[in-house]
Amino acid sequence: MSPLFELHQAQVNFGALKALKDINLSIEPGESVALVGSNGSGKSTLLRLLHGLLRVSAGTLRTDLRARQAMLFQRPYLMRASVLRNVALGLWLRGVPWARACVKAQEALVRVELADLAQRNARQLSGGQQQRLAMARAWAQSPDVLFLDEPTASLDPHAKREVEQLMADFSTGTGARPMTLIFASHNLGQVKRLARRVVYLEQGRVEADLPVKEFFDAQRLQAVSPAAHFFVQGELI
Secondary structure (H helix, E strand, O other), X not given: OOOOEEEEEEEEEEOOEEEEEEEEEEEOOOOEEEEEOOOOOOHHHHHHHHHOOOOOOEEEEEEOOXXXXXXXXXXXXXXXXXXXXXXXXXXXXXXXXXXXXXXXXHHHHHHOOOHHHOOOEHXXXXXXXXXXXXXXXXXXXXXXXXXXXXXXXXXXHHHHHHHHHHHHHHHHOOOOOOOEEEEEOOOHHHHHHHOOEEEEEEOXXXXXXXXXXXXXXXXXXXXXXXXHHHHHHHHHO
């Protein structure tokens, strides 16, 4: 099976700032990959590059153009419209007839347990409900790859658990086909629960790329990247 993404010596520059430096990375279908690192390490830039919102300044990025993609941002943008219309409009813009788009949108709201709020103004939802709405909007597009940038950073513990459960369901294909998940997170507990592979970035470079069990094995991680080891220890104290 061909990789979904292959980066070779990829760089992203913003003027004189090198946000990503010499990235070599390959991501296969069905993976659940967590991007970790301190603020400014390049996690969000890498997500945007993979999703096609940025272009490489040097090096190469090869993408499987057959794979459908969707991305969730930390603070989703919602229109001043009903919850149902926020989902249906994205489908309609892709060419789905409006009646069918509304049916599909309702199915997506059932999927994230927001069906009873379908007619409420989306901007009146709580933070956790808004993030679940954003996930419904993404799920309705039937993506093969779902990118998430700190999806639970501003949520309370209950809302975090709800969003994490949806991420886990999407990854394993519960109720639908499985998706490839690529997400940035500062929450190492969340990374342990949801990722099967962890990529640690520092100052725009990949310093460690390990299966999740090896990443949280202190001896193994220290041998691969002392910087990543200190990062994890600092987060766990």
